[in-house]
Each structure stands twice: as C-alpha cells, then as structure tokens.
Amino acid sequence: MSLNRFSSHGEPDRQARTVVQEYLVDVNATQAAIRAGYIQKTVQEQLSRLLSNVMVSKAIVKGKQALAEKAGVTAKKVIAEMARIGFANMQGCLDLSDPENPTIDLFKITPEQASVIAETRVERKGLQRRVTITLHDKLNALVNLGKHLDYSKNDTSMLAQMVNLSIIEISSKSWLWNRPNGKMNSD
Numbered sequence: 001m002s003l004n005r006f007s008s009h010g011e012p013d014r015q016a017r018t019v020v021q022e023y024l025v026d027v028n029a030t031q032a033a034i035r036a037g038y039i040q041k042t043v044q045e046q047l048s049r050l051l052s053n054v055m056v057s058k059a060i061v062k063g064k065q066a067l068a069e070k071a072g073v074t075a076k077k078v079i080a081e082m083a084r085i086g087f088a089n090m091q092g093c094l095d096l097s098d099p100e101n102p103t104i105d106l107f108k109i110t111p112e113q114a115s116v117i118a119e120t121r122v123e124r125k126g127l128q129r130r131v132t133i134t135l136h137d138k139l140n141a142l143v144n145l146g147k148h149l150d151y152s153k154n155d156t157s158m159l160a161q162m163v164n165l166s167i168i169e170i171s172s173k174s175w176l177w178n179r180p181n182g183k184m185n186s187d
Contacts, residue, residue: 016050020059024067079148085141088116 015036022032029051033043050056068074093108119134
C-alpha cells in the first residue's frame with residue numbers, strides 16, 4: 001500500500017484520512033499508519049512522504065484545533081496552568097519555627113495551591129499515618145512556559161535558576177504528614 005494516494009483535488013484519500021484520525025488519538029505517526037493498515041516494514045518511508053504533504057499537514061492541524069476547541073483548551077488556559085504550577089508557593093502554609101521539623105498546615109492550603117498537587121499517598125504503620133504530597137514539577141512547568149512564550153535558552157535557564165533559588169519547599173516536591181495535629185513534616 002502506498003501513502004501517496006490522494007484524490008484528484010489533492011485531498012488525502014480515505015486511508016490517509018484514517019492515518020490523520022489515528023494520529024490524533026495518540027500523536028504517534030508510526031502507530032497511526034500501522035493502525036490504518038499500512039505495512040510496518042515500509043511505514044517510516046511512506047510516512048515521511050505522507051507527512052510532508054501540505055494537505056495532510058493541514059488536516060492534522062485542523063484536527064488538533066477541533067479537539068482543543070471541543071475540550072475547551074486554549075493557549076490562554078495552558079499558559080495559565082503552567083504559570084500556576086511554575087509559580088506555586090506553599091510558603092503561607094509552612095511553619096519553619098523548628099528548622100529540624102518544618103511542617104505544613106493542611107488547613108491553610110488554598111484551592112490554587114491544591115491544584116498544583118500531583119499525587120497524595122497515605123501509608124499507615126500501626127497508629128502512625130504518613131501522607132506524602134507530591135507537587136507537579138515546577139521547573140518543567142517553567143521551562144515549558146518559557147518555550148511556549150518563546151524565551152531564548154538563556155532566559156529559560158535564568159528562569160530555572162531563579163526557581164531553584166526561590167523554592168522554599170524542603171526536598172523540592174514532597175511533603176509528609178505524620179503528626180496527629182494535622183500538620184505535615186517535610187521529607
């Protein structure tokens with residue numbers, strides 16, 4: 001099967017359109033072509049030709065835009081979420097009065113701070129309970145935000161350094177709760 005088949009109007013044929021639809025599922029061109037029925041042995045060569053076709057590229061862009069619109073995803077929302085993660089600050093919840101035993105007061109966490117929590121895990125050992133809270137990766141969010149806003153490499157590196165210097169969170173991402181008073185100890 002050849003990926004070079006297009007209608008007389010230059011539009012992708014049914015099989016090429018199937019590749020586009022499959023590509024939109026997981027953004028994996030090779031697997032999309034295989035699922036659309038192309039032979040695995042020659043798929044890389046054929047994909048190169050297919051993806052260089054302007055009509056196929058336009059169909060992919062149009063499909064991505066339709067998916068984003070349907071999901072309500074906008075560049076503004078993506079940027080806002082990356083900024084929320086990148087600039088998250090748990091300082092208002094921290095109690096550093098005992099440097100050997102810093103704690104976080106769970107009752108002081110705002111909805112915005114809660115939105116940057118990636119995972120919460122509870123472990124029980126006898127009467128003790130340990131809760132580990134992992135935040136989304138701040139550095140990765142800032143680097144992606146910098147790329148999205150088209151900062152140069154130097155600007156992005158400077159952003160990353162600033163984040164590393166300003167992180168107050170001990171152990172950068174994880175917090176442990178093992179006290180009966182509702183406060184968490186840092187990892």
